[in-house]
Amino acid sequence: MEESSTYQAIIKNGTEKGIQIGTEQGIKIGFMQGEQQMLIKILQYRFGTIPEAKMRMLASIDSIDELDRLSQKVVKANSLDEVFA
Secondary structure (H helix, E strand, C coil): CCCCHHHHHHHHHHHHHHHHHHHHHHHHHHHHHHHHHHHHHHHHHHHCCCCHHHHHHHHHCCCHHHHHHHHHHHHHCCCHHHHHC
8 A cells, every 4th residue: 555656655645744843833933033033132222121021921831912002012011011011
């Protein structure tokens, strides 16, 4: 069975789909990490040292929308607490 052309085509198609999905997930993860790092730099520039608890919270964010929301709050916030309120 492993020798049949149908079997080989199914395996090849599955492998290609798996690679595509993995690549898309890798790109999303890389983009999220870049957004998180940029937000951290901006927060540090505006407010100085970021407490460890806030750093852990930032690292746990897995939504681009949430990162965007925080980024917008940084522009208007007068303190680090206002950003995370």
